[in-house]
Amino acid sequence: MSAAISVRDVTKVYVEGPNEIPVLHGVDFDVEQGEVVLLMGPSGSGKTTLLSIMGCILRATSGSVQVAGREVANLPERELPGVRLKNIGFIFQGFNLFPTLTVGENVELALDLKGIRGSKAKDESRRLLEQVGLAAKYDAFPSDLSGGQKQRVAVARALSGSPGVILADEPTAALDSHSGRNVMEMMRDLAHKHGRGVVVVTHDSRVLEFGDRIVHMEDGRIAEPVAEAAA
Amino acid sequence: MPPLAQRNLIHDKVRLAVTLTGIVFAVVLIVVEMGLFLGFTVTTSSIIDKSGVDFWIVSKHTPYIEQGAAFSERKLYQVLATPGVASADKYIVRFAQWKTPNGGEQSVQVVGFNPYTGIGGPWNVVQGNVEDLKTPDAVMVDKLYAKKLGVTRVGEIFEIDGRRARVVGFTNGIRAFTTTPYVFTSFKNAQAFARLQADQTLFILVKAVPGTDKAALQSELETRVRDVDVLTASKFSSMTRIYWMFTTGAGVAVLIAALLGLVVGVVVVAQTIYATTMDHIREYGTLKAMGAPNSYIYRVIITQAGIAAVAGYALAMFVSFFVVRASRTGGAAIFLPWQMAVGIFFLTLLMCTTAAVVSINKVTSLDPAMVFRG
Numbered sequence: 001m002s003a004a005i006s007v008r009d010v011t012k013v014y015v016e017g018p019n020e021i022p023v024l025h026g027v028d029f030d031v032e033q034g035e036v037v038l039l040m041g042p043s044g045s046g047k048t049t050l051l052s053i054m055g056c057i058l059r060a061t062s063g064s065v066q067v068a069g070r071e072v073a074n075l076p077e078r079e080l081p082g083v084r085l086k087n088i089g090f091i092f093q094g095f096n097l098f099p100t101l102t103v104g105e106n107v108e109l110a111l112d113l114k115g116i117r118g119s120k121a122k123d124e125s126r127r128l129l130e131q132v133g134l135a136a137k138y139d140a141f142p143s144d145l146s147g148g149q150k151q152r153v154a155v156a157r158a159l160s161g162s163p164g165v166i167l168a169d170e171p172t173a174a175l176d177s178h179s180g181r182n183v184m185e186m187m188r189d190l191a192h193k194h195g196r197g198v199v200v201v202t203h204d205s206r207v208l209e210f211g212d213r214i215v216h217m218e219d220g221r222i223a224e225p226v227a228e229a230a231a
Numbered sequence: 232m233p234p235l236a237q238r239n240l241i242h243d244k245v246r247l248a249v250t251l252t253g254i255v256f257a258v259v260l261i262v263v264e265m266g267l268f269l270g271f272t273v274t275t276s277s278i279i280d281k282s283g284v285d286f287w288i289v290s291k292h293t294p295y296i297e298q299g300a301a302f303s304e305r306k307l308y309q310v311l312a313t314p315g316v317a318s319a320d321k322y323i324v325r326f327a328q329w330k331t332p333n334g335g336e337q338s339v340q341v342v343g344f345n346p347y348t349g350i351g352g353p354w355n356v357v358q359g360n361v362e363d364l365k366t367p368d369a370v371m372v373d374k375l376y377a378k379k380l381g382v383t384r385v386g387e388i389f390e391i392d393g394r395r396a397r398v399v400g401f402t403n404g405i406r407a408f409t410t411t412p413y414v415f416t417s418f419k420n421a422q423a424f425a426r427l428q429a430d431q432t433l434f435i436l437v438k439a440v441p442g443t444d445k446a447a448l449q450s451e452l453e454t455r456v457r458d459v460d461v462l463t464a465s466k467f468s469s470m471t472r473i474y475w476m477f478t479t480g481a482g483v484a485v486l487i488a489a490l491l492g493l494v495v496g497v498v499v500v501a502q503t504i505y506a507t508t509m510d511h512i513r514e515y516g517t518l519k520a521m522g523a524p525n526s527y528i529y530r531v532i533i534t535q536a537g538i539a540a541v542a543g544y545a546l547a548m549f550v551s552f553f554v555v556r557a558s559r560t561g562g563a564a565i566f567l568p569w570q571m572a573v574g575i576f577f578l579t580l581l582m583c584t585t586a587a588v589v590s591i592n593k594v595t596s597l598d599p600a601m602v603f604r605g
Contacts, residue, residue: 052600057520057599057600057602057603078524081519081523081524083522084520084521084522085522085523086522090520092517092602093603096513096514098238098514100238100239100242101235101238105233105234106233108233109232109233109235109518110521112233113521113522113527
């Protein structure tokens with residue numbers, strides 16, 4: 001397996017007025033294609049900051065970040081959206097669907113950003129929704145869906161344009177156990193059957209069985225040793 | 232692009248109603264003020280513009296039509312003797328006092344013209360005809376001012392400056408900027424009403440022989456006829472317009488009101504579009520996190536503003552149609568020619584897109600990492 005994302009000696013320091021707040025301290029971390037990595041740790045340990053840096057949403061203060069083999073740590077700001085679009089799919093805790101668009105249009109919007117439009121976008125949108133078992137909800141609005149269904153739409157949206165990496169922030173936090181399992185099974189399939197690298201930031205101990213690796217973070221560092229998941 | 236802009240706009244019906252109300256209010260205000268300005272401008276010089284002559288001969292340094300000073304009518308013969316002159320007529324526009332049936336007095340502007348040629352005479356005659364003005368004491372007034380003058384029908388007798396005046400007909404829609412009604416009559420009657428001497432006139436209206444070099448004719452008239460100004464009709468028209476609209480400050484006040492309408496419109500629309508953007512700020516953050524460039528989000532916001540502009544403009548024009556129609560029977564005319572309507576459409580688009588810039592600035596500084604914060 002080759003690394004979908006590779007992070008080396010990354011630090012992150014937030015500056016608030018005269019104060020400097022270090023959040024990450026020399027983190028090394030790889031995500032391989034075809035694996036599900038669970039990133040766990042207490043609140044404030046730096047999980048979400050690391051996820052944001054891997055997703056090219058935040059810039060590291062120092063260190064190296066490679067996405068699909070390309071160094072992105074020193075890329076100019078204007079090039080980062082392009083890296084995200086091409087390589088990374090996001091799944092958020094609060095689903096972050098567009099409430100005024102239908103389920104189908106939500107997926108089409110993500111495809112539109114990637115230059116896929118018209119009937120091709122509609123066909124692709126239907127195919128992705130079928131993949132997550134929601135083809136029948138194509139014309140429904142997010143407000144008509146359950147939490148689990150919303151997250152499945154978010155998964156379909158994240159898959160648009162076939163990114164190599166899926167980054168998920170607490171994807172099961174707002175779901176019941178059945179829906180949570182359902183979503184995690186989907187994540188596992190994305191990694192194992194479709195060869196994507198999947199990183200899941202979570203506090204949810206119910207999802208441990210779905211991770212190929214569990215990485216614990218504490219005080220801005222990867223806690224040693226890295227545990228192998230049960231599954 | 233999926234219809235995000237349209238849906239965001241119509242999602243909150245109350246906010247949409249507020250946005251459209253703001254645009255309609257601003258556009259109708261602009262239409263009314265600009266229309267009034269245009270209406271006033273046209274009205275100030277309508278007598279000159281409708282005369283259809285090439286030159287107005289006026290006493291020296293006459294600044295506008297209401298300020299005509301008397302000069303000898305013998306100059307008429309000097310004008311008529313000038314090669315290239317097809318016709319020349321004496322003409323009067325002067326204030327006088329009209330006595331209403333209840334004993335009150337009302338200022339009027341007596342317009343005296345040659346009823347045999349009809350040059351400088353009334354237009355839009357809706358009752359009676361211009362030939363009726365050949366008879367002694369005959370006058371014609373406008374229906375807009377009939378009530379003000381106490382006129383109810385043709386044949387009624389009134390007094391102008393103590394002299395008998397008999398209404399022989401009505402015009403419709405000939406407004407006076409000063410709200411002092413025009414009273415059309417023959418030159419002879421006007422001389423009496425305006426208390427001019429028998430050999431005096433205020434203006435001479437000149438028509439050139441078709442094909443004549445008008446600049447050369449103007450120069451020739453200036454040489455032959457002394458102590459007067461020879462003005463082209465368009466020059467005298469613009470002098471009159473500029474005097475009333477700018478020298479008096481009346482037009483400036485209307486223009487400032489139109490500008491205020493625009494500013495109020497921009498502020499109201501900016502506020503509502505900003506509020507709509509803030510409602511959807513998390514979605515814009517999501518779009519940025521997904522990799523949408525700023526330009527994509529700008530397009531959504533600008534499209535939203537554009538749709539609001541088109542819908543608001545359409546509604547505003549609907550309202551303006553009735554306002555303009557109602558003004559036809561009022562004291563002040565609101566003009567809305569199609570060129571102005573088109574101009575205001577682009578002004579509305581500009582107003583809404585300018586308003587959207589405020590929101591765009593907010594989105595530009597948006598941190599996509601916000602999507603990971605609860």
